Amino acid sequence: MIKFGGSGKSRQACLHRRCPNLAVKEADEDEEVDDNIPEMPSPKKMLQSRKKKQIKNRISWVGDIIKSDGKKDYYQKVCIDSETLQIGDCVSVSPDDPTKPLYLARITAMWEDPSAGPMFHVHWFCRGTDTVLGATSDPLELFVVDECEDMQLSYIHGKVNVIYKAPPENWSLEVC
Numbered sequence: 196m197i198k199f200g201g202s203g204k205s206r207q208a209c210l211h212r213r214c215p216n217l218a219v220k221e222a223d224e225d226e227e228v229d230d231n232i233p234e235m236p237s238p239k240k241m242l243q244s245r246k247k248k249q250i251k252n253r254i255s256w257v258g259d260i261i262k263s264d265g266k267k268d269y270y271q272k273v274c275i276d277s278e279t280l281q282i283g284d285c286v287s288v289s290p291d292d293p294t295k296p297l298y299l300a301r302i303t304a305m306w307e308d309p310s311a312g313p314m315f316h317v318h319w320f321c322r323g324t325d326t327v328l329g330a331t332s333d334p335l336e337l338f339v340v341d342e343c344e345d346m347q348l349s350y351i352h353g354k355v356n357v358i359y360k361a362p363p364e365n366w367s368l369e370v371c
Contacts, residue, residue, distance in 0.1 A: 254313050254348050267306040273313065278354055280305075285357040286317070288350050296322070297352055299337060305348070313348040320357070 257272035257279055272281040280286065280302060287297035300317035308314045321340045323332025337357060363369065 256307070256313075267308055267314075269304065269306045271305075273305055273315075273348060275348060275351055280351070280354055285320075285355045287352040287355050288317070288346070289352045299355060299357070301357070303343070311347060314345055315348050315351075316343060316345050318343045 253276055255274045256270045257274050258270065260268045261271050262269040272279055274280075282302055282304060285299060285301050287299055290296075290298060299320040299322075301320070302315050302317055304316040306314055319340050319342045320337040323334070323336045323338065324330060326332065326338060
């Protein structure tokens, strides 16, 4: 190894030559700056970090209890701000950051939890821009992801219409 003076333990450079170890260290420091780019957290992680106050008069159950397991009472429908939602409906969920677009999900269950209040279970959708397709994706296209979450009903922003378009049976034979 080339030495330019000193013990070799500290990174050094003389006036006329640069120590190759110092150049490597500076390159590592530059990479560390690039590593500080924030990752796009999943909706699940973002929504777990916040607490939203329940507004009781906004949410009311519609119909009878469809199942009870002793701790939770499950329902088929709920009314939120005069809009009726049921199991299977797609909803938009408000993110922490108002500059970000709403998250989209499908309701798979709804229940009353004595400790947490009105709750629901969702399966998340992902926008094409959040996939490997990035900006080249269709802005109206959604993908079902393998993530789900239990949340309070007060997180729901509103009902949305998601249309499923099945691929043709001979999709592999089609030419673009």
